[in-house]
Amino acid sequence: xxxxxxxxxxxxxxxxxxxxxxxxxxxxxxxxxxxxxxxxxxxxxxxxxxxxxxxxxxxxxxxxxxxxxxxxxxxxxxxxxxxxxxxxxxxxxxxxxxxxxxxxxxxxxxxxxxxxxxxxxxxxxxxxxxxxxxxxxxxxxxxxxxxxxxxxxxxxxxxxxxxxxxxxxxxxxxxxxxxxxxxxxxxxxxxxxxxxxxxxxxxxxxxxxxxxxxxxxxxxxxxxxxxxxxxxxxxxxxxxxxxxxxxxxxxxxxxxxxxxxxxxxxxxxxxxxxxxxxxxxxxxxxxxxxxxxxxxxxxxxxxxxxxxxxxxxxxxxxxxxxxxxxxxxxxxxxxxxxxxxxxxxxxxxxxxxxxxxxxxxxxxxxxxxxxx
Amino acid sequence: xxxxxxxxxxxxxxxxxxxxxxxxxxxxxxxxxxxxxxxxxxxxxxxxxxxxxxxxxxxxxxxxxxxxxxxxxxxxxxxxxxxxxxxxxxxxxxxxxxxxxxxxxxxxxxxxxxxxxxxxxxxx
Numbered sequence: 085x086x087x088x089x090x091x092x093x094x095x096x097x098x099x100x101x102x103x104x105x106x107x108x109x110x111x112x113x114x115x116x117x118x119x120x121x122x123x124x125x126x127x128x129x130x131x132x133x134x135x136x137x138x139x140x141x142x143x144x145x146x147x148x149x150x151x152x153x154x155x156x157x158x159x160x161x162x163x164x165x166x167x168x169x170x171x172x173x174x175x176x177x178x179x180x181x182x183x184x185x186x187x188x189x190x191x192x193x194x195x196x197x198x199x200x201x202x203x204x205x206x207x208x209x210x211x212x213x214x215x216x217x218x219x220x221x222x223x224x225x226x227x228x229x230x231x232x233x234x235x236x237x238x239x240x241x242x243x244x245x246x247x248x249x250x251x252x253x254x255x256x257x258x259x260x261x262x263x264x265x266x267x268x269x270x271x272x273x274x275x276x277x278x279x280x281x282x283x284x285x286x287x288x289x290x291x292x293x294x295x296x297x298x299x300x301x302x303x304x305x306x307x308x309x310x311x312x313x314x315x316x317x318x319x320x321x322x323x324x325x326x327x328x329x330x331x332x333x334x335x336x337x338x339x340x341x342x343x344x345x346x347x348x349x350x351x352x353x354x355x356x357x358x359x360x361x362x363x364x365x366x367x368x369x370x371x372x373x374x375x376x377x378x379x380x381x382x383x384x385x386x387x388x389x390x391x392x393x394x395x396x397x398x399x400x401x402x403x404x405x406x407x408x409x410x411x412x413x414x415x416x417x418x419x420x421x422x423x424x425x426x427x428x429x430x431x432x433x434x435x436x437x438x439x440x441x442x443x444x445x446x447x448x449x450x451x452x453x454x455x456x
Numbered sequence: 457x458x459x460x461x462x463x464x465x466x467x468x469x470x471x472x473x474x475x476x477x478x479x480x481x482x483x484x485x486x487x488x489x490x491x492x493x494x495x496x497x498x499x500x501x502x503x504x505x506x507x508x509x510x511x512x513x514x515x516x517x518x519x520x521x522x523x524x525x526x527x528x529x530x531x532x533x534x535x536x537x538x539x540x541x542x543x544x545x546x547x548x549x550x551x552x553x554x555x556x557x558x559x560x561x562x563x564x565x566x567x568x569x570x571x572x573x574x575x576x577x578x579x580x
Contacts, residue, residue: 124518409517415495437513
């Protein structure tokens with residue numbers, strides 16, 4: 085992403101830590117962010133074998149609270165938030181009236197009538213404006229952009245629980261996947277959720293920004309015998325791709341419907357109404373015309389975002405994400421293809437800088453962590 | 457830091473010239489900027505080269521970069537080892553050649569950078 089020359093980049097509360105660790109910093113969504121410390125591949129592999137620590141404080145937090153907060157969340161999001169118990173979270177989407185993405189997000193139920201929406205850094209202002217515009221239709225509800233009030237640190241990998249447990253009285257094995265708990269981490273009040281964007285077990289820790297450095301340093305100090313390393317946005321992207329997690333701006337945006345993105349499972353079809361539901365119902369009945377699929381290269385080449393998908397010399401789709409990933413060591417990616425080509429085993433070609441390379445549709449996710 | 461017997465381009469390629477033939481690779485600075493190399497796309501033997509023009513691409517996890525010919529001439533050999541071991545470019549950048557060339561205009565070498573000039577270009 086490029087940034088206007090006039091607007092200075094924002095720094096998270098952990099910026100000094102990244103610089104001290106020798107991170108290569110890049111602009112991302114208006115923020116100075118670490119893209120790598122010891123190298124994307126090394127960091128990626130460490131997350132899969134031990135643990136990696138990520139600063140994701142640039143992400144946004146929007147709170148919806150009040151008597152009609154649940155109704156507002158139900159109206160605005162795709163998933164069924166009434167299924168959430170307090171201390172539970174769900175993956176969901178803010179949708180346009182056409183059932184496409186304003187953003188993908190996590191909805192946390194902090195209290196029966198108090199929700200926290202964790203959104204992409206690149207969409208914070210847009211999402212807040214969208215929510216503020218539409219929440220009032222549900223009734224008595226307050227919408228607050230609390231992004232400045234939270235730092236967010238993600239510890240991901242098979243060793244994450246062991247490392248984090250040494251720093252908190254919260255019984256981490258008691259937190260199920262997509263649930264969260266409040267307590268102290270390294271002596272700092274915060275919230276720990278069993279969520280992440282890597283396909284590994286792990287936790288995301290919400291603390292006040294002015295306490296984040298203390299928690300970050302404590303985790304790195306607690307971890308060396310387990311092998312924890314700091315990880316940047318580079319590894320974050322390759323890890324999420326192996327886990328087939330969508331990236332807004334690449335795989336999903338306001339031109340792709342939730343069904344086209346093969347995320348029908350985050351739609352609460354039983355809800356009586358929500359923004360986008362008419363369009364999605366119709367699309368479900370008629371069938372989508374195109375679908376997001378996972379693919380692996382057959383020929384020796386690497387497909388990347390924007391490359392065109394060809395079938396018999398006709399442009400039929402495009403690659404949304406792609407690279408050669410460090411753990412699988414395969415060139416993989418996601419692409420939109422016509423619905424009739426979406427079955428696993430379908431072969432097509434990708435135009436890579438003027439040369440055609442063959443690829444094959446494979447099941448997603450590309451990587452699933454071993455059951456422990 | 458940068459071997460004195462090599463010549464360099466401002467696009468971070470090096471060439472080891474022996475008479476009218478040469479071997480071409482990329483510098484330590486280039487491999488650091490790229491990150492872990494996962495793929496190198498090289499021309500066929502016999503392909504013509506024009507100084508300053510791209511002759512292939514090198515890919516890391518995050519990016520694709522073009523490789524620019526330091527001199528004009530013809531490709532005489534291609535390093536087949538890089539197909540399966542592209543990481544050699546990261547571990548031994550100045551010892552890992554990508555293509556061998558026959559120079560059509562040996563005089564071009566004079567306008568390449570020597571190791572001191574290249575080093576100051578990188579600001580290291």
